Amino acid sequence: MKTIGIFDSGVGGITVLKAIRRALPTFDILYLGDTARVPYGTKSRETVLRYSLQVGDFLYRKGIDLLVIACNTATAYGLHEIRARYDIPVIGVIEPGAQATVALSRSGRIAVIGTSATVQSGQYRSTIQHYLPDADVREIACPMLVPLVEENWCGTDVAHLILQRYLGQLRGQVDTLVLGCTHYPMLKEDIARVLPGVTQVDSAEETARTIVGLTGVPAPGTLGTLGTTTYYMTDTSQRFAEIASSFLGESVGSIEHIDL
Amino acid sequence: MKTIGIFDSGVGGITVLKAIRRALPTFDILYLGDTARVPYGTKSRETVLRYSLQVGDFLYRKGIDLLVIACNTATAYGLHEIRARYDIPVIGVIEPGAQATVALSRSGRIAVIGTSATVQSGQYRSTIQHYLPDADVREIACPMLVPLVEENWCGTDVAHLILQRYLGQLRGQVDTLVLGCTHYPMLKEDIARVLPGVTQVDSAEETARTIVGLTGVPAPGTLGTLGTTTYYMTDTSQRFAEIASSFLGESVGSIEHIDL
Incomplete structure (x- = not known):
């Protein structure tokens, strides 16, 4: 296992990303924030599920080995359907x-x-x-x-x-x-x-712990190259980049804009 | 002129609808709230414009005679493009x-x-x-x-x-x-x-006044049948129906769900 996909309705899931990256520094991470349609938390099950599956499909097609739903609302309304859809492990935060x-x-x-x-x-x-x-x-x-x-x-x-x-x-x-x-x-x-x-x-922290348990931490001395982190967002306004950076505790760097 | 289309990112535009309906009770009104993607106010020009044009197209195809952009953010970022796109009058709130x-x-x-x-x-x-x-x-x-x-x-x-x-x-x-x-x-x-x-x-009130100026108020005694109001929303959760009703000051009744 090498690449972890993380998705959230917006930038809040960066707290999960941060915890995973700290625990598993050699993994590549793809983070997708659906910032154009954020928030999910005020919307219906039907809408949240539809958007979650679009986001999941995008990350799955990128070839991830594990999908983390780093959004409580998407987990609450979509975990079972998302899990049934892909042939890789899917972890929610609940x-x-x-x-x-x-x-x-x-x-x-x-x-x-x-x-x-x-x-x-x-x-x-x-x-x-x-x-x-x-x-x-x-x-x-x-x-x-x-x-x-x-x-x-x-x-x-x-x-x-x-x-x-x-x-x-x-x-x-x-x-x-x-x-x-x-x-x-x-x-x-x-x-x-x-x-x-x-x-x-x-x-967020508990989810990172579960993922470490699932993937296994590299044995001491076997640490390879540091993994990369790629950010995709459906809206790339400066505001989201700023909030994301404040969650991460450092600049998130470049964000790739995608339409879903 | 008989039918007015009003759109907003969510339910806030109901305050504009209410003011228009009070001034022009014989007009039919189509209200579209893009509640699945609300809010627009935290997002980029590009995203707001893309969504606004989808919403505008939906209402235009319904055969409206006048389009009201009852959302300040959509007006700020989209008025010129929306106005250029349709052959009917387009009024923004700014x-x-x-x-x-x-x-x-x-x-x-x-x-x-x-x-x-x-x-x-x-x-x-x-x-x-x-x-x-x-x-x-x-x-x-x-x-x-x-x-x-x-x-x-x-x-x-x-x-x-x-x-x-x-x-x-x-x-x-x-x-x-x-x-x-x-x-x-x-x-x-x-x-x-x-x-x-x-x-x-x-x-909202000022926009309603502008529209009355544009359409003309029916002369006293010529008032016809009361117009109808139809609500379309992209997310139809109970929460939005409740907030919409509180803005309107009465129940909005049935809301038709549409996907954009």
């Missing part, structure tokens, strides 16, 4: 996040935050309860959080007030919170101020 | 808004708020300065306001804090503020609390 949550929660009182569509799908709840049938799972749609992160307002009084509105009700009620959207890890510190002592599960 | 602004501002010190793309285009500034060359026009991108309105958080402390961040700098600096996005009229009262005494220009 299963790894749910498994880590079950391992980490002591009380079984769990909350999941995500886009409207992810919450509507109920996929986190059902996956968590598959492993822990008695789990008490609350799901809260937080549609303001993606724009908040993209506005770069993490750490501000606006972030605090918005998180209070969404999460204040959970104080003392849960011991684990699933960050069910790839943008949310940027708000970890703000969330910790509203919900001190609550364990936050980052699905 | 020209009517800019003309009203010039008529209303006493000091010539004006601010425009809009999406990132609308502000980036500079179309409001250049149109206002076409009529009033000495106008001092500040343009401020406010990407958090559309999600705020769609979350139905108008009138809350979050709305106040966000508007303070965007508009607090304008206090005492301008006498007129252009609401350069169809969602913003829902925030009129919140804005008035941050910028008391500043005249707010609602491009």
